Amino acid sequence: MENQNLNLLDRALGLDGPSEPWPLSGRVVLIEDCVETSGSFVLHQLVKRSLSPTSSNVIIFVAFANPFSHYDRILRKLGCNLVTQRDNKRFIFFDMLMLRCPDEGKSSEGGLVLLYEKILKTICGLPGDKKDYVTIMIDDISLVEVAANGGSDYVLDFLHYCHALTSEFDCSLITLNHEDIYSSMERPTLILQMEYLADILIKAEPLSTGLATDVHGQLTVLNKGTSHRLGRSGNKIHNFHYKVKENTVEYFYPGSRV
Amino acid sequence: MATTKPRLSSFSRNLSAVSSSQTPGVKCGPNGTMFVSSGIADLDRSLVMVMEDAEAPHHMLLLRNFMSQGLVHGQPLLYASPSKDPRGFLGTLPSPASLKHDKSRDRESEQEKGLRIAWQYKKYMGENQPNFDSHRDNKQDYCNEFDLRKPLERHYFTRQRVNCVGIQDSKNLAALQEHCASFLAQHQRNDGSCALAGRIAIQSLCAPQCEHSNMDWEMLSFIKSLKGMVRSSNAVVVITFPPSLLSLSSTKRWQHMADTLLSVAAIPDEDKELAKLLSGYQDMVGLLNVHKVARLNTQVPFILEATTFSIKLQKRRFLVLECLNQAPVDGSSGSSYGTSGSCSGSSKAGTLDF
Numbered sequence: 148m149e150n151q152n153l154n155l156l157d158r159a160l161g162l163d164g165p166s167e168p169w170p171l172s173g174r175v176v177l178i179e180d181c182v183e184t185s186g187s188f189v190l191h192q193l194v195k196r197s198l199s200p201t202s203s204n205v206i207i208f209v210a211f212a213n214p215f216s217h218y219d220r221i222l223r224k225l226g227c228n229l230v231t232q233r234d235n236k237r238f239i240f241f242d243m244l245m246l247r248c249p250d251e252g253k254s255s256e257g258g259l260v261l262l263y264e265k266i267l268k269t270i271c272g273l274p275g276d277k278k279d280y281v282t283i284m285i286d287d288i289s290l291v292e293v294a295a296n297g298g299s300d301y302v303l304d305f306l307h308y309c310h311a312l313t314s315e316f317d318c319s320l321i322t323l324n325h326e327d328i329y330s331s332m333e334r335p336t337l338i339l340q341m342e343y344l345a346d347i348l349i350k351a352e353p354l355s356t357g358l359a360t361d362v363h364g365q366l367t368v369l370n371k372g373t374s375h376r377l378g379r380s381g382n383k384i385h386n387f388h389y390k391v392k393e394n395t396v397e398y399f400y401p402g403s404r405v
Numbered sequence: 406m407a408t409t410k411p412r413l414s415s416f417s418r419n420l421s422a423v424s425s426s427q428t429p430g431v432k433c434g435p436n437g438t439m440f441v442s443s444g445i446a447d448l449d450r451s452l453v454m455v456m457e458d459a460e461a462p463h464h465m466l467l468l469r470n471f472m473s474q475g476l477v478h479g480q481p482l483l484y485a486s487p488s489k490d491p492r493g494f495l496g497t498l499p500s501p502a503s504l505k506h507d508k509s510r511d512r513e514s515e516q517e518k519g520l521r522i523a524w525q526y527k528k529y530m531g532e533n534q535p536n537f538d539s540h541r542d543n544k545q546d547y548c549n550e551f552d553l554r555k556p557l558e559r560h561y562f563t564r565q566r567v568n569c570v571g572i573q574d575s576k577n578l579a580a581l582q583e584h585c586a587s588f589l590a591q592h593q594r595n596d597g598s599c600a601l602a603g604r605i606a607i608q609s610l611c612a613p614q615c616e617h618s619n620m621d622w623e624m625l626s627f628i629k630s631l632k633g634m635v636r637s638s639n640a641v642v643v644i645t646f647p648p649s650l651l652s653l654s655s656t657k658r659w660q661h662m663a664d665t666l667l668s669v670a671a672i673p674d675e676d677k678e679l680a681k682l683l684s685g686y687q688d689m690v691g692l693l694n695v696h697k698v699a700r701l702n703t704q705v706p707f708i709l710e711a712t713t714f715s716i717k718l719q720k721r722r723f724l725v726l727e728c729l730n731q732a733p734v735d736g737s738s739g740s741s742y743g744t745s746g747s748c749s750g751s752s753k754a755g756t757l758d759f
Contacts, residue, residue: 294626331652
């Protein structure tokens with residue numbers, strides 16, 4: 148990617164290196180947010196980066212939260228035309244807004260099994276040169292639980308199966324979940340397992356001083372086992388502030404803005 | 406909703422008129438106030454949730470205004486309630502405020518041109534609007550002021566326009582979902598057309614007298630389905646619920662589901678500390694907090710200047726929201742105020758732009 152277009156989040160994710168192989172290939176990314184600060188903008192940025200002209204990625208976007216038109220309008224302002232990408236078979240959209248299990252003869256488990264099979268079938272149906280460049284995105288996991296009528300164990304099984312795809316096909320798996328839903332639970336198994344499986348954890352939180360017009364929140368990025376050009380690896384934590392705009396997101400270190 | 410412009414000196418008053426709106430949704434009001442629409446550019450197709458306060462039924466004030474406004478403008482209404490007689494509630498809906506109640510109304514109406522009405526239903530008013538009501542001789546101007554002491558005329562409650570559903574005795578939410586689905590199907594969005602908007606008001610969704618109140622996942626599933634349906638319709642949904650009856654985790658799930666999230670809170674009577682802190686305290690009946698504002702088709706969060714508003718009943722008849730300034734003050738601005746209510750002139754405080 149052109150270095151001048153990279154921002155702090157790109158660098159924290161290791162996207163400042165060569166675009167081939169895709170730095171997120173085979174990696175699991177978990178985006179966490181809360182009511183006060185939505186982390187959706189991170190997902191949108193990853194969609195844009197994944198579909199950059201210099202990459203070969205195909206996105207399978209599993210949408211429980213919003214219809215296609217919502218993402219289309221947002222990504223257009225970010226300079227990415229999802230309709231064109233959809234037509235070019237680079238952006239495959241699964242509209243799951245109305246999925247409800249049990250329903251229509253499907254049990255909670257059955258519904259998610261069918262969803263996994265649909266994802267697998269889609270990957271297998273891709274041309275040979277595209278199979279190795281798949282990114283699965285799920286927005287968002289808390290709504291998968293609702294669709295599964297609270298069957299968190301089934302949701303975990305589903306996620307484990309999706310996780311297996313990251314090693315079988317070298318896919319990326321990028322999910323969004325709302326951390327504050329689980330923070331009051333005595334045993335928040337789902338979020339703990341998701342955090343354990345994640346190679347990269349991105350957390351969007353408000354500042355301790357609350358929301359402001361020039362700083363919308365802070366991002367903490369934990370990149371477990373980053374691979375540098377020189378082959379070294381290690382865990383890295385990055386923390387910076389952000390301001391979300393229609394056509395971009397500004398990231399900056401605290402106190403660095405004039 | 407009215408917001409007070411920051412002042413540089415305690416002696417400044419009646420700030421010079423600022424041109425109405427460099428900022429969309431903001432207009433100048435009297436006494437230096439700036440009226441801000443709720444900031445919600447387009448509430449169509451969105452889900453508004455109001456967290457109730459067990460100590461005071463202020464959510465009912467919001468609900469009444471919401472329902473009256475829809476009926477007065479000929480918008481079909483679906484109202485669901487845990488009470489035994491939901492239709493009886495219609496008798497408590499307020500009537501549009503009389504034009505005489507505010508002498509400055511004529512002057513304000515000119516300024517209203519710049520105001521982007523929160524519900525955006527003004528665009529539906531016009532020649533094409535079907536006339537449901539043969540009693541009306543004149544076209545109803547867009548109205549967002551209601552007189553709580555004057556009940557809405559009964560001719561607005563025709564069954565063609567208002568569908569009332571009781572949710573207390575239903576074993577689950579399937580029937581309510583069915584009602585909502587058929588109601589919304591009548592107001593499906595058609596690209597390029599502007600079908601008549603509809604309103605759904607669901608009061609106290611998880612009230613304990615309802616059989617479904619302990620079915621956490623069923624309620625979540627219902628809200629998710631409703632949200633999905635309303636996104637492809639020309640309607641808006643308001644749901645009120647008492648969060649104290651849900652687990653913390655469930656409450657957070659409901660909050661995330663909402664496109665716009667509000668909460669109401671009671672104000673204790675005769676609280677001397679609050680009386681010192683807030684001017685106009687004696688007129689306040691409660692507080693309204695805006696936690697989240699609908700952002701459909703955009704990733705940009707809407708940051709309000711103020712998120713807490715006092716709820717007042719002006720002359721005990723008109724619901725008024727006024728911005729509360731946040732303390733502590735920024736010393737660099739020169740402002741000498743701490744938290745204050747609308748010192749800038751609460752006598753003509755803003756109307757509820759809801």
